[in-house]
Amino acid sequence: MKRILLTPPTVILATSLVACSTTPPRVEILDEARATIDSVEALPRSEEVASEELDEARRYLALSERHLEAGDELNEVRHDAYLALRHAEVAENRIAEVYAEQNIERSKIERSEVLLQARELEVEEARALAEVSAQEARTQAQRAQQAQAEADRVAARAQVIAAENEALERELAAMEADLEALEAEKTSRGLVLTLGDVLFETDRASLMPGADSTLDRIAAFLGDHEERRLLIEGHTDSRGETRYNDALSERRAGAVRDALVQRGVASARLEALGLGESYPVATNDTVAGRQQNRRVEIVVSAQDGSFPAGARRSIAQN
Amino acid sequence: MKRVTSKRLCPLFLLAPLLAVGCTTTPDQPVQQLARAETGIEFAAENGASEFASATLERAREHLRQAQNAAEDGEYDIALKAAEKAEADAELAAAQSNRRQSEAALEEIRESIDVLRREIARVRAG
Structure with a gap:
């Protein structure tokens, strides 16, 4: 039984010939779709958040590439590439949306913390203000007390002086009476x-x-x-x-x-x-x-x- | 920010009657795809796309017009492809709208936090 053996160089030659004869033209939108899918796949948690959209994008990309390889009309290639690009962009937006929503949750927590801080500060301020008022009230009470004490002292002194005067007058009167006698x-x-x-x-x-x-x-x-x-x-x-x-x-x-x-x-x-x-x-x-x-x-x-x-x-x- | 509702409503369910009709009429006319495009555009508009993704929504409508024109002219393949593009555009418009609303809401919260922080710093300094 005779077998036709294909030596490796032959295979390489054949494939390279095929490749040369069918080298597909560059389709700009297909490149764009491919690049966009790559970048979206590289986003963190892309498969978790947007797997369906990415699958769609990859399916249309494959269709587009198949059209291209088959030498179909470029119109067909571009159409599927367009759809692939659109789905990739949908996936990208979906991921960004989820990312924003997560940050919203985080920011809400942060905001309540900051709000709490602000409220504590407010309380602190109010307390400080109350302390100042209380201090002022104390000072004023002290002053009033001092003024009262001073008034009392003056009144007491006036009383003493009045008593002294009275005694003096009595003494004078008594003396005058004595001397008159x-x-x-x-x-x-x-x-x-x-x-x-x-x-x-x-x-x-x-x-x-x-x-x-x-x-x-x-x-x-x-x-x-x-x-x-x-x-x-x-x-x-x-x-x-x-x-x-x-x-x-x-x-x-x-x-x-x-x-x-x-x-x-x-x-x-x-x-x-x-x-x-x-x-x-x-x-x-x-x-x-x-x-x-x-x-x-x-x-x-x-x-x-x-x-x-x-x-x-x-x-x-x- | 007021969030446009019915975001997760799947437009496919709305198509069930149209789909049946589409199948029974001329098989070559992309009735089904045209309906999907229209529904997709409506859905995107309900999700605030007119405001938050107007360019993409406009593109979807343009593709839909092309599809309708082609269908009237009996150019069913062109009509199908334009309707598919219109549907994809509409989906993107909805996704962009949702994303931008979320980002705007996030921005709003961050600004309110910044205001609070500045206020706190001002009070502490004073």
Whole structure:
């Protein structure tokens, strides 16, 4: 049995000849369809999402290629290529749509997260705002409290001052009443009360018992007004030696001072001095005038213990 | 965004009566394919293709007109091919319309997120 053996070169020659004689013309739309199908197949999840459309596209592509290989009219080739291209494009759009839908789902989740964030921020802001308001309210309350406390302090101080004034006035009234009882006189030197000659033994510095009640009242007055001080001045008439008169007036003033010290008045509050005949209050030509001139004057200091300018007298001045 | 409905409705079911009619009349006339093209175009239009894929929809209508003209002239093969093109165009128009609506919806959500993020950043900065 004789067999015809086809050597490989022969086969190659034959096929290449066939290929040459039937080399199909290039059809632009067929190339486009092929390229589009390739690119759509390369898209992620293309077979899962658009398998039917891709199958259609591939089926029309195969038909188109078969027409081309068979040497059919190019019209037929182009027609199926057109349909293949259209189906590939449908597949491409379908995949893009699914991709967009998935992203929509993801974006919705993202949006709710962002919304939550925005709401939290809003709450945070509102809380901060409330905190600021509360702080302001606290500050204002504090200020009001401070103002109230200040007002209370002022009112209390006013009350104290009013009470002090009242006490002062009462004291003044009481003092005036006291001094009035002692027949004190208001002068530019202050309140001055005069102890007459009759309270002393003639030409002597000893006080008569009749002076006791007056001295008691003066001591009591000084006990009530502890800041006040006394200027005790001895005066004489013009009869007799000046030096004698000076000495006598000084001793009489001293006697009054000692009597008050005896009654518990601190000696530091008492200043005694003899002014002799230097400051007569009446004429020395008559008996009555001379008797008026023989006296002890007691000058009462101001409330704080001071004497007005010119209150303090001296012999040398005259 | 308002989504055009009846997207997944298969146009083939609507064709059952026409298909029967097509078969009983002149076998060479592409009645069936013409009807498929028309239905496909209607379906695409219902899916918002007039707005979102107007060029492709217009191409489908042009192919349908060619098919109808050819059918009237008795050029049944040309009519069939044009009707097939019209149907494929209509399918593409519907697919493009759906895709663009989805992408527009996505864009809208992303913009709203951006607005929110900017607002948050503004509040944080202030």
